[in-house]
Amino acid sequence: GAGVSQSPSNKVTEKGKDVELRCDPISGHTALYWYRQSLGQGLEFLIYFQGNSAPDKSGLPSDRFSAERTGGSVSTLTIQRTQQEDSAVYLCASSRDRDQPQHFGDGTRLSIL
Amino acid sequence: DAKTTQPPSMDCAEGRAANLPCNHSTISGNEYVYWYRQIHSQGPQYIIHGLKNNETNEMASLIITEDRKSSTLILPHATLRDTAVYYCIVRVAAGNQFYFGTGTSLTVIP
Numbered sequence: 001g002a003g004v005s006q007s008p009s010n011k012v013t014e015k016g017k018d019v020e021l022r023c024d025p026i027s028g029h030t031a032l033y034w035y036r037q038s039l040g041q042g043l044e045f046l047i048y049f050q051g052n053s054a055p056d057k058s059g060l061p062s063d064r065f066s067a068e069r070t071g072g073s074v075s076t077l078t079i080q081r082t083q084q085e086d087s088a089v090y091l092c093a094s095s096r097d098r099d100q101p102q103h104f105g106d107g108t109r110l111s112i113l
Numbered sequence: 114d115a116k117t118t119q120p121p122s123m124d125c126a127e128g129r130a131a132n133l134p135c136n137h138s139t140i141s142g143n144e145y146v147y148w149y150r151q152i153h154s155q156g157p158q159y160i161i162h163g164l165k166n167n168e169t170n171e172m173a174s175l176i177i178t179e180d181r182k183s184s185t186l187i188l189p190h191a192t193l194r195d196t197a198v199y200y201c202i203v204r205v206a207a208g209n210q211f212y213f214g215t216g217t218s219l220t221v222i223p
Contacts, residue, residue: 004156035213042200042213043157056209091156098209101147104156 002026006092006105014113015084021077021108025094033102034067034077035091043091049075050098079110087112117201122218125195131188133217135201138182144204146177148186150197151216157200160186191221 005024013019025032034046045059049069060066064082069075079086089109093102118136125131137146145164149157161168161175163184168175174187188195200216 033209033211040215042215043211044213045210048209050209058208059210093156099145101159101162102157102211103159104149106154106156 004092004094004103004105006090006108008108009106010109010111012111012113013082015082017082018078018080019082019110021079021090021092021110023075023077023092023094023105025073025075025092026103027073028096029094029103030072030097031095031100031102032069032075033093033095034075035093036061037089037091037107039088046077046090082110082112084112086110116205116212117203117214119199119201119214119217121215122220124220124222125188125191127193127221127223128190131186131191131195131219131221133186133188133199133201133219134183135185136183137201137203140181140203142181146175146181146184147202147211148173148175149200149202150195151200152197160199191219193221193223195219196221 007022030051032049035043037043047067048056064080067077089107091107093104095102145162147162148160151157161173163175177184198216198218202211205212
């Protein structure tokens with residue numbers, strides 16, 4: 001079945017480099033979320049897209065983080081000038097609309113050396 | 114802001130019912146309660162959600178108190194594969210964020 005797909009599954013990079021994480025949501029899902037999960041912690045909301053509306057960026061931790069969603073489908077989360085504290089699993093989820101359950105990908109494990 | 118409180122860990126004997134409580138005393142009147150679980154190295158898996166009435170599906174049952182301030186997820190016959198971290202989540206205020214907390218780590222014991 002076509003679930004939420006995230007790539008890469010693992011990313012190791014040096015401090016100061018930029019990284020791009022990709023999310024392919026379930027077809028037809030208008031809502032898309034990005035979360036961050038540090039080791040042993042719960043999920044931290046980053047950003048929310050709903051259809052063609054302006055995204056809710058209230059969870060982005062700094063201006064080094066940005067995200068786009070092109071054509072209401074694929075989304076890219078970009079982290080510029082990565083820091084060691086950015087190391088975490090980045091999870092993407094999509095849902096049919098705002099109140100419907102979210103379906104998650106398996107995340108991208110990001111390690112900053 | 115709406116948040117949830119869950120016990121950090123629970124054990125359950127295989128084949129018995131697992132009852133996982135969640136307190137969400139500040140939930141808004143029109144917001145759902147959602148339950149997910151997460152097995153190591155995987156993304157969270159949706160289990161069930163509800164607004165006011167009790168709900169049941171092929172995975173679990175959800176009991177919501179009349180005042181909506183708490184709920185209980187019931188796994189009727191726990192198996193070893195149900196060992197996971199279970200999250201009860203609600204939307205924060207009227208925004209788009211969901212509060213996940215640290216969940217309940219359920220261990221099913223043979």
